[in-house]
Amino acid sequence: MFHSKPTTIMIHRIYILLLSAILFVGCQSDLLDTQPYDNLGESQFWITEKHALMGVNAIYNNLTQDMVYGQYFMLDCLSPYAYGYDFFEAEMTSSTTPYSATYSGKWSQLYLGVQRANDALDRIPAMSSLSDAMKNRLIGEAKFLRALHYFNLMDFFGAVPIYETPVVYSEAMKPRNTVEEVSAFIKKDLTEAIELLPVSYASADFGRATKGAAIALRGKTALYIQDFENAENDFKTVMTMTYDLHPNYAELFKAKTENNKEIIFSIQNIATAGFGESMSFRLGTRATRGSCWTNGIPSPTLVDMYENIDGSPFNWDKVIPGFSSMTADQKSVLFSEKSNVEKAYQNRDPRLQTSVIVPWAEYVGASNVTYKLAWPFKSAASPTFHIQHNWNANAIYVWRKFVAVGDESLLREAGPIDFPVIRFADVLLMFAEARNRRIAAPDAEVFSAINKVRTRAGLPALQNTSAAAPTYSATKADMTKRIIQERAVELAAEGVSYSDVRRWKIAEQVNNGPILEFTGKTLKTRVFQPRDYLWPIPQSEIDQNKAIVQNVGWQ
Known part of the structure; x- marks a missing residue:
């Protein structure tokens, strides 16, 4: 889960990694004018503004790891909407055990991000070299990033231990907090981040956490725990901000046009070995x-x-x-x-x-x-x-x-x-979902949100006045089906469909059966058991920390 206390050689390597992270987020070229960071000792770090930026950039850099967001798009293979090989093959057939590298990789890489965020939040408040504005911004970014890592831990593992301060692996012996406690911790971090983060940055810093990203993630967290009222309120706030649908759907996924008003938070990639996407x-x-x-x-x-x-x-x-x-x-x-x-x-x-x-x-x-x-x-x-x-x-x-x-x-x-983590179309569909779940039947606000996405796509608007038309969707159940479909096609290959079918508790219905070629020939059979709604706690963690109890069905 966490790294043990680093040796001097390891510290030097960490500083090299932190320097590399600068190139990944924000392109802070002025940082390259200082002495080589691999020559710094531990006591010399967390002193200057450049150090603070490096430390926070290292949290962003962790998002690019394969089991965080680096290969997140491959998670669609665990939904009904895609399949594949080399990635998640055993998971597609529910034939894994808690010893699987998939689960230990996800757990350890997410907690590494937590550890980096905790380190930044432990050090930055005491840094006298930072202006109040820069200090507050970096604290806000670190809190957002810690919340994002914990959101993913909660999504995949459910109840997990909460660590708010840096800890070495041998001392990470906390039991699991409840899902309610984890979601409350995420909400607290995001609420504090919202007060500290800017609405936007200069173009050179596109990709850093913003106020809108924190509000959207807080809404998404509420949606995932079925707190529909707070989810709706947060999404509605984002909908009043400067975000908008990009007019051309295809351009969202092209490097030349990816930095547009629809992107709320994305993983930044550049065409350089070690800093690009696969x-x-x-x-x-x-x-x-x-x-x-x-x-x-x-x-x-x-x-x-x-x-x-x-x-x-x-x-x-x-x-x-x-x-x-x-x-x-x-x-x-x-x-x-x-x-x-x-x-x-x-x-x-x-x-x-x-x-x-x-x-x-x-x-x-x-x-x-x-x-x-x-x-x-x-x-x-x-x-x-x-x-x-x-x-x-x-x-x-x-x-x-x-x-x-x-x-x-x-x-x-x-x-x-760039890989989109949250974009405005997703917010519109999550708003429609949250509000539809709260009220007796879809109203004008629900129709407006989902129809904005459909209109951009070139499809006719859904409506509740003409029962003979194919777009008729008058009941809560009708709209739920439409939202499921719209999310599947709008967000295809963006990795969220696997989380969707699990949080809706429909995976047992849609994720069991043959995987077909377009000719109807069976490639293999997909299996989803009740235990698969949550991933198992890695066996290595249970062996290390006797206070952790395994998820149901994985004992």
Whole structure:
């Protein structure tokens, strides 16, 4: 969970890491003009403003770790809307144990962020070299970041120990606090952060925690513990601030246009080894620059959730009569001709082909060569230029969202695309959810929030006046279904769907059954047991700390 007390050599390495963190958040170039930080001793740190910035930047840097937000997008594979290999394969079939590296990695990396935040909050208040304004801002950032790490701990593990001050691993022997205590601690940190954080920063500091980010996270925390009134109030506050939907959905996931009014908090990435993202590497194909691995792929369940452009539900049998009664072999023949199936993907929610490469659709890959997702795959070379991927024998969809086009990302494991943690569309949908849960039937405020997202996508507004129209949603239950669908398609590949199906307690219904190719052939079977609503406390933690009790079903 925590590092043991560092040696002098370890301290030197930590200072190198902290210096590196400067490049990751905020681009504080003036920090590079000082003496080499690997020559500093422990007693020389936490003295100057530069040290304080380095310490807080190290907390931001922790967010990029694989099991914090570095590979967060792969969590969709644990929802009904995606699947994959190498990541979460055992978790998809509920065949793991508390000894799994997935759980220990998540736990230790999140608590490392807590430890870094605690260190900053322990040292910064006593630093006389800081102006009051800078001191307050950095304390606000550290409190937000500590809350964000604890939010993730609560989301995945439930009740966890709360540590408010730095502690070495051998002394981390607290029992688990209750979920109520953890959520209250998160709320307290965020409430204090809200008072200290600015509304915005200069462009060079885009990506640092803001007042709006803290309010949104406090609302999200309330939503996750079903405190719908406070969640609604916080989201409504954010909705009155300067945030807005970016007019072009696709541009949200491109490096050139990612810093826009929709982004409330995101993980900052630059195209430099050690400071970039691996989304193209994990979600892209062999056609993507760098020859990528396609570890995660969208499921037919997700693709079929994208509505027709008139707002009616998509139905294969209405496009291709008798489709649902065909065998997998018959469908395989059908998909081998573009003219047979392309109409199934036309006149649909535009977010479908923005997010997913469907059969026979084109993709501009490495060296600006245009490829197409053909079935069956024949050759990536001329004249066919089929998209090659690590599932060539399987009839699968692949991601377009977050995947580099042409040569825009030269390093496959260090791409420049920021990863959104909270964006305004998410806030609108969470507001609609919280308010819909509180009142007897959806009202104008609920419709307004969800319809802003739909309108940006190019879909007709939901309404409660014309029962004959496909957009009719008059009851609380109707709106709940619409919110579930809208979150699935709007936030596809952003990692939140797994948390959604768990917090809604529907995972046992939607996460059990065959994982299919688009021909209907079974790839594997997904399993979700009641125990899987929470991850187990890593066995190494229970062995170390006898005060910790394991989650139900994992004993």
